[in-house]
Every structure is written in C-alpha cells, then in structure tokens.
Amino acid sequence: MTLPLRAVIFDLDDTLFDDTGCTHAGLRALAAQSGLSVPPAELFARHAAHIRAIDPLLFRGELTAHEARVLRFTRLLTELGVPDPDGEAATVTYRGAYRAAWSLLPGAAEVLRDLRAAGLRLAVLTNYVREVQALKLAHFGLDALVDAVLCVEEVPAAKPDPRAYHAACAALDVTPQEAVMVGDSWEKDVQGALRAGLRAVWVNPCAAPVPDGVTRSVRNLQDLQWCGGFRAHH
Incomplete structure (x- = not known):
C-alpha cells in the first residue's frame, strides 16, 4: 500500500x-580574462573534471570553499597552458560573474x-x-x-x-x-x-x-x- x-x-x-547557467557565465569571464580560446563545452567539461578531483578535499574539511576554488582554477589554467596562473585572481573573476548570474x-x-x-x-x-x-x-x-x-x-x-x-x-x-x-x-x-x-x-x-x-x-x-x-x- x-x-x-x-x-x-x-x-x-x-x-x-x-548552477549550470551561472557556471557558464563564470567560465566566459575567466576565458576573457585569461585570453583562452577553448570551446565553451570543452572548458565546462575540463572545469567539471577539476571540481570532481578537488571536491573530496573540501568535503573532508581539508580545504575551505575559497581554497578549493583557487586550487581548481590554478590547475585548470595550468592545464590550458596559461603561464604562471594566478588562481586568486581567476577565482575573483569567476566568482564575480557567477554571482552576477545567480538565478x-x-x-x-x-x-x-x-x-x-x-x-x-x-x-x-x-x-x-x-x-x-x-x-x-x-x-x-x-x-x-x-x-x-x-x-x-x-x-x-x-x-x-x-x-x-x-x-x-x-x-x-x-x-x-x-x-x-x-x-x-x-x-x-x-x-x-x-x-x-x-x-x-x-x-x-x-x-x-x-x-x-x-x-x-x-x-x-x-x-x-x-x-x-x-x-x-x-
């Protein structure tokens, strides 16, 4: 019954x-700041892969949310060939666009x-x-x-x-x-x-x-x- x-x-x-719409907005801003010419779908997929790799550290309390973001964008930009990437600056850019797109x-x-x-x-x-x-x-x-x-x-x-x-x-x-x-x-x-x-x-x-x-x-x-x-x- x-x-x-x-x-x-x-x-x-x-x-x-x-969340997907906000993520795309953040990644567009990051790509513009960093001079990336990666197709949006590829950038989204690469970003998602880094989230999956880093989030377990966040969930275990080994990183704060901000630290996880900085590490994520440092790794992502390094992977995409950006020399000496500034993870802090990338985080500020991404988060600003992500927050502005909240809906x-x-x-x-x-x-x-x-x-x-x-x-x-x-x-x-x-x-x-x-x-x-x-x-x-x-x-x-x-x-x-x-x-x-x-x-x-x-x-x-x-x-x-x-x-x-x-x-x-x-x-x-x-x-x-x-x-x-x-x-x-x-x-x-x-x-x-x-x-x-x-x-x-x-x-x-x-x-x-x-x-x-x-x-x-x-x-x-x-x-x-x-x-x-x-x-x-x-």
Missing part, C-alpha cells in the same frame, strides 16, 4: 538553482510556496557544503520556505547513499515511503532515492528517455502539478 505523501525533498543545484530555475519559489501552503513538509538535500549553499538559499529566501536544509557535511554519506535520503526524512519526521525526492540527477536524485524507499521525480530538461516506467519525469518545475498532495505528469 502506498502511504500518503507528507514530504518533498529537493536537490538544489540545477533543480531549484541554475532560480523557472517555478522554483512558486512550487515551494504552493507545497508549503498545501501542508507538505519540505527539505533541500544537496551534495555540496553549507558554506556555499546557504548563501544561495538565503539570497532567494528559499531557506524560509523549507523545513530543513541538509548539506553534504551534515549527512552520514552523500547521495546516492540511502543514508542521505533517510537523514532528510528523519529531519522532516516522515518515513521514506511518505516522501518524494525531486532532482535533476538520474543517479543521485532518482535511482538513489528509489533504492532508499522514496518516490522520485526526475527534473529532465532535455526530455531524455526515462529508463524505467516507475519514475515520473518533468521538463521543469513548472510542469509539476500539485493537487491534493502530489502528482507529476510525464
């Missing part, structure tokens, strides 16, 4: 917040307000550090619309480990069977949530084929329809 829905758990980056994805705040008004409990579950994510949430007032925010250093393990979703459910005082996870990552927000016993909705802007028939898929948050609880249409 399916239990009534009592809680909705959201990913943050590229689910509520347009929510369409429907983000409205969905949270509608769910809250419907009496559902809400959480944000993110695989990044509070030092960074809390600023985004506060800037847009999203922290006032949710009951709990769980960042990577505050859960027993990051998504897609089941313990991450169970920690979010515990924070909302619901069982996994009473919660749905909404996010853009098939692995971290959908598969992991389903394995942990939650329902899941995939925010799938490119309309990629849904690998199974159980999960709901929407192009954006505006496609979510909330009626007497939760309902999402393909």
Whole structure:
C-alpha cells in the first residue's frame, strides 16, 4: 500500500538553482580574462573534471570553499597552458560573474510556496557544503520556505547513499515511503532515492528517455502539478 505523501525533498543545484547557467557565465569571464580560446563545452567539461578531483578535499574539511576554488582554477589554467596562473585572481573573476548570474530555475519559489501552503513538509538535500549553499538559499529566501536544509557535511554519506535520503526524512519526521525526492540527477536524485524507499521525480530538461516506467519525469518545475498532495505528469 502506498502511504500518503507528507514530504518533498529537493536537490538544489540545477533543480531549484541554475548552477549550470551561472557556471557558464563564470567560465566566459575567466576565458576573457585569461585570453583562452577553448570551446565553451570543452572548458565546462575540463572545469567539471577539476571540481570532481578537488571536491573530496573540501568535503573532508581539508580545504575551505575559497581554497578549493583557487586550487581548481590554478590547475585548470595550468592545464590550458596559461603561464604562471594566478588562481586568486581567476577565482575573483569567476566568482564575480557567477554571482552576477545567480538565478532560480523557472517555478522554483512558486512550487515551494504552493507545497508549503498545501501542508507538505519540505527539505533541500544537496551534495555540496553549507558554506556555499546557504548563501544561495538565503539570497532567494528559499531557506524560509523549507523545513530543513541538509548539506553534504551534515549527512552520514552523500547521495546516492540511502543514508542521505533517510537523514532528510528523519529531519522532516516522515518515513521514506511518505516522501518524494525531486532532482535533476538520474543517479543521485532518482535511482538513489528509489533504492532508499522514496518516490522520485526526475527534473529532465532535455526530455531524455526515462529508463524505467516507475519514475515520473518533468521538463521543469513548472510542469509539476500539485493537487491534493502530489502528482507529476510525464
């Protein structure tokens, strides 16, 4: 028997917040400052690879967010052949453009307000550090619309480990069977949530084929329809 829905758990980056758009803005500014002629898609991919390599140090507390950025851009510019790169200056340039581009994805705040008004409990579950994510949430007032925010250093393990979703459910005082996870990552927000016993909705802007028939898929948050609880249409 399916239990009534009592809680909705959201990913943050590229689910509520347009992280990809902001990242492209930051990288464009960095490329202009450094005289790079790398295709945007390649620059984005190289940057993402350095994030994956350095973030474990950040998550273990061995680096601050700023130190991680400086190291990331020093390595990235070195890889791209920039002589004696200034990681500090690159960080300032990137962060300035990234912050200037901050925006929510369409429907983000409205969905949270509608769910809250419907009496559902809400959480944000993110695989990044509070030092960074809390600023985004506060800037847009999203922290006032949710009951709990769980960042990577505050859960027993990051998504897609089941313990991450169970920690979010515990924070909302619901069982996994009473919660749905909404996010853009098939692995971290959908598969992991389903394995942990939650329902899941995939925010799938490119309309990629849904690998199974159980999960709901929407192009954006505006496609979510909330009626007497939760309902999402393909």
